[in-house]
Amino acid sequence: MQRRTRLATAALLTVATLGLAGCTSGGGNNNGGDATKAHGPITIWYSNNEQEVSWGKAMVQAWNSAHPKEKIKGQEVPAGKSTEEVIGAAITAGTTPCLVFNNLPAATGQFQKQGGLVDLSNFPGANNYIESRSGKKVADQYKSSDGDFYQMPWKSNPVMIFYNKDIFAKAGLDPDNPKLSTYADFLDTAKQIVSSGAAKYAIYPSPTSEFFQPNFDFLPLYAAESNGTSIIENDKATIDSQAGLDVATFWKSIYSNNLAGKEPVQSDAFASGTSAMAIVGPWAIPVYKKINWGSVPVPTKNGTSADKTYTFPDAKNIGMYTSCKNQGTAWDVLKFATSKAQDGKLLETTGQMPIRTDLPTTFADYFTKNPAYKEFANQSARTVDDPTGPNTIATLQDLRNFYTKSVISGQGNLKSDLAQAAKKMTSEWNRK
Amino acid sequence: MSATTGSARQSGAGPGTGRRADAAGATRRSGTGPRHPLNIRIFGRNPLGWLFSAPYLVFVIAIFAYPLGFAIYMSFFDYFFAAPGAHVNRPFVGFENFVQVFQDPQVLQSFVNVGVFLVINVPLTVVLSLVLATALNKVVRARTFLRVSYYVPYVTASVAVVGVWLFLFSHDGLVNQILGPLAPHPSWLSNAALAMPTIAIFVTWKQLGFYILLYLAALQNVPNELYESAATDGAGRVRAFFSVTVPGVRPATVLVLLLSTVVGANLFTEPYLLTGGGGPNGASASPVLVMYQQGIEQGHPGYAAAIGIVLVIGVLIIAWLQNRFAGGRES
Numbered sequence: 001m002q003r004r005t006r007l008a009t010a011a012l013l014t015v016a017t018l019g020l021a022g023c024t025s026g027g028g029n030n031n032g033g034d035a036t037k038a039h040g041p042i043t044i045w046y047s048n049n050e051q052e053v054s055w056g057k058a059m060v061q062a063w064n065s066a067h068p069k070e071k072i073k074g075q076e077v078p079a080g081k082s083t084e085e086v087i088g089a090a091i092t093a094g095t096t097p098c099l100v101f102n103n104l105p106a107a108t109g110q111f112q113k114q115g116g117l118v119d120l121s122n123f124p125g126a127n128n129y130i131e132s133r134s135g136k137k138v139a140d141q142y143k144s145s146d147g148d149f150y151q152m153p154w155k156s157n158p159v160m161i162f163y164n165k166d167i168f169a170k171a172g173l174d175p176d177n178p179k180l181s182t183y184a185d186f187l188d189t190a191k192q193i194v195s196s197g198a199a200k201y202a203i204y205p206s207p208t209s210e211f212f213q214p215n216f217d218f219l220p221l222y223a224a225e226s227n228g229t230s231i232i233e234n235d236k237a238t239i240d241s242q243a244g245l246d247v248a249t250f251w252k253s254i255y256s257n258n259l260a261g262k263e264p265v266q267s268d269a270f271a272s273g274t275s276a277m278a279i280v281g282p283w284a285i286p287v288y289k290k291i292n293w294g295s296v297p298v299p300t301k302n303g304t305s306a307d308k309t310y311t312f313p314d315a316k317n318i319g320m321y322t323s324c325k326n327q328g329t330a331w332d333v334l335k336f337a338t339s340k341a342q343d344g345k346l347l348e349t350t351g352q353m354p355i356r357t358d359l360p361t362t363f364a365d366y367f368t369k370n371p372a373y374k375e376f377a378n379q380s381a382r383t384v385d386d387p388t389g390p391n392t393i394a395t396l397q398d399l400r401n402f403y404t405k406s407v408i409s410g411q412g413n414l415k416s417d418l419a420q421a422a423k424k425m426t427s428e429w430n431r432k
Numbered sequence: 433m434s435a436t437t438g439s440a441r442q443s444g445a446g447p448g449t450g451r452r453a454d455a456a457g458a459t460r461r462s463g464t465g466p467r468h469p470l471n472i473r474i475f476g477r478n479p480l481g482w483l484f485s486a487p488y489l490v491f492v493i494a495i496f497a498y499p500l501g502f503a504i505y506m507s508f509f510d511y512f513f514a515a516p517g518a519h520v521n522r523p524f525v526g527f528e529n530f531v532q533v534f535q536d537p538q539v540l541q542s543f544v545n546v547g548v549f550l551v552i553n554v555p556l557t558v559v560l561s562l563v564l565a566t567a568l569n570k571v572v573r574a575r576t577f578l579r580v581s582y583y584v585p586y587v588t589a590s591v592a593v594v595g596v597w598l599f600l601f602s603h604d605g606l607v608n609q610i611l612g613p614l615a616p617h618p619s620w621l622s623n624a625a626l627a628m629p630t631i632a633i634f635v636t637w638k639q640l641g642f643y644i645l646l647y648l649a650a651l652q653n654v655p656n657e658l659y660e661s662a663a664t665d666g667a668g669r670v671r672a673f674f675s676v677t678v679p680g681v682r683p684a685t686v687l688v689l690l691l692s693t694v695v696g697a698n699l700f701t702e703p704y705l706l707t708g709g710g711g712p713n714g715a716s717a718s719p720v721l722v723m724y725q726q727g728i729e730q731g732h733p734g735y736a737a738a739i740g741i742v743l744v745i746g747v748l749i750i751a752w753l754q755n756r757f758a759g760g761r762e763s
Contacts, residue, residue, distance in 0.1 A: 084729070085728055085729070088513065088728065088731075091513070091514075091515045092513040092514065092515065092516075093516075094515060094516040094517075096515075110730075110731045113512065113514075113520070113731065114512065114513060114514045114515055114518065114520070114731070115514045115515040115517075115518025115519070115520055116514075116515045116518075206708070207622070207708070207711070207712075208707075208708025208709050208711055209708055209709035209710055209711045209713075209714070209717075210708070210709045211725075211729060211730075261603070262618060262622045262712070263602060263603055263618070263619060263621055263622035263712075264598070264621070264707070264708040264711075265602075266595060266598055266599075322515050322518070323515065323516075390731065391730070391731075393729050393730050393731070394726075394730040394731075394732070397725060397729070397730065401538070401713075401714065404711060404712065404713045404714070405713040405714075408712070408713075409624070409712055409713045411713065432510070
């Protein structure tokens with residue numbers, strides 16, 4: 001019996017070893033020259049929100065009717081904890097579609113490291129196409145460290161401060177000219193809202209610990225305060241600066257004065273009137289149509305005019321994946337979907353901003369008919385996204401860990417914790 | 433009673449049999465005895481048994497053994513998941529990942545957190561499920577209704593139940609409204625000292641139905657005669673519970689201890705959903721949540737695997753101690 005057990009164990013180990021050996025073997029990369037010229041049917045994924053599904057279906061139909069031999073099969077991103085998790089798993093399994101119209105810039109470096117993304121710069125004229133559509137400065141922040149594009153900058157939702165005019169009026173504040181441009185004014189306004197009982201909280205950014213949460217509290221204000229500085233520049237964290245300290249101090253004051261909630265909420269605090277303000281992009285316009293709202297740029301320490309204020313773009317880009325056999329068609333579809341005509345349809349259907357130069361003038365008619373979107377369009381020219389690299393998510397998580405401890409919970413010494421967080425972020429960013 | 437039976441069974445038909453076994457063993461060791469054919473040596477006298485157990489064996493290899501072996505392999509490399517056929521570099525790093533596990537404050541805190549969780553959850557689970565099972569065993573009316581009532585939270589999706597608990601334990605939730613001025617500040621789930629105990633109580637409540645069923649099954653094997661004898665000797669209900677019920681369901685207690693420890697050590701969904709990713713400030717982050725962040729979100733599965741291996745070893749040690757001290761010994 002013992003002998004049989006030993007034999008069974010040996011057989012098990014052999015199977016496991018062979019399996020492991022199989023997992024480590026390499027092969028050819030699909031990102032070869034032939035695939036980039038191949039044409040034929042392709043599959044694409046797009047986001048599952050109602051407006052984007054509507055745009056995606058129309059775009060696919062428009063392409064398919066003109067290209068019967070290179071048809072697109074469009075579908076929503078499969079369900080999962082997050083789109084990034086789904087894409088990451090699909091890359092490993094080799095089941096990614098040709099194009100995903102929902103790439104989070106922060107995850108792109110990781111997908112590239114996994115060998116999942118096609119280098120778009122290899123297509124003839126690609127760099128020129130991307131830079132002329134998006135503007136070189138904006139496009140550059142989506143470049144990989146090797147100087148190539150592994151994502152096509154597509155659309156943004158530049159975030160601003162939404163405020164509830166009725167709550168402001170109830171608090172005795174001027175709803176048409178709210179004092180929200182400087183930190184001091186913002187704090188005074190927030191205190192007035194809460195002390196008057198007009199709303200339980202002035203603002204309610206999610207206080208949870210996920211890596212992407214800094215995009216909706218720290219980063220927009222840091223982009224504005226630092227006049228367009230990324231949290232990582234030249235492979236070094238930049239937040240250990242006066243701008244970083246000012247932003248962290250501002251948010252710490254908000255939390256220590258109980259002007260923002262510290263626990264996760266299930267419902268939308270702005271929609272329910274629990275908070276008077278929210279940091280949101282233009283997607284919020286149809287969502288909050290029952291609220292009498294106004295919007296202003298995010299505050300800075302001394303106040304910055306709207307036409308000079310930077311913010312976080314909350315962008316989603318397009319990625320082409322190495323499992324794609326007909327990359328020639330995929331590249332053509334990518335250009336078709338980001339053409340001026342399709343960008344106009346995207347804007348009309350979703351209210352989200354195509355990452356294009358001179359957006360307000362390119363689609364002037366739309367913004368005349370929909371003035372609420374015009375400020376977001378103006379804002380989209382001045383945005384700072386998450387840095388692109390293989391360790392972006394880990395770096396953002398470090399930033400979040402610092403923020404939840406030192407800013408939301410108010411523990412420790414803010415200045416020294418900020419310096420320590422910057423050191424850790426630099427170390428994580430450069431982790432091999 | 434059982435010890436006597438066991439002893440008799442072990443001694444077989446008497447000393448003579450034992451001597452024959454010794455002699456046979458000596459023959460095998462000397463290697464001079466008759467050798468069986470190779471197929472019998474490999475597959476035994478009943479090779480059909482392998483066929484019957486093959487489905488489960490394949491299941492164990494595919495679902496448990498292979499992933500565990502692969503996790504051990506990954507933990508010694510700077511491993512990351514890559515596209516099929518992609519040429520990527522995953523250097524061997526020896527014990528570097530394990531060294532990092534013991535130096536990473538976030539990971540160490542998560543182990544402390546799960547320790548707090550187990551200290552609350554495991555004893556509470558054992559005590560409550562045993563007491564409730566004993567009570568349910570005696571209930572005559574509405575027995576099925578009560579059993580189902582305890583079982584419902586166990587079979588309900590965590591996501592749905594978490595929603596109810598957020599409603600109960602939020603700052604303006606029902607619990608705080610009842611407590612009034614006694615409500616903690618910050619509230620339960622945003623309080624670093626209370627977040628993990630609250631999760632432990634939540635998980636205890638959610639899993640209780642399953643463990644009650646285990647105890648109910650075990651209680652059916654405790655002979656009524658023992659209770660009658662205890663009553664004859666003047667034992668009351670409490671005395672009978674400690675002297676008859678508790679020792680009578682000891683094997684079930686060991687099982688409940690082991691299962692609740694293993695399930696508790698794998699805590700993920702509750703901190704992920706209930707406290708928004710292990711908050712506040714990492715106070716409710718569990719090792720598995722950190723593994724998820726490192727391995728899936730941040731692209732460091734080699735490091736995540738090392739955390740997992742350390743967790744497995746820790747759980748094995750705890751399980752061995754539980755079995756050693758709570759399991760008793762059959763002599």
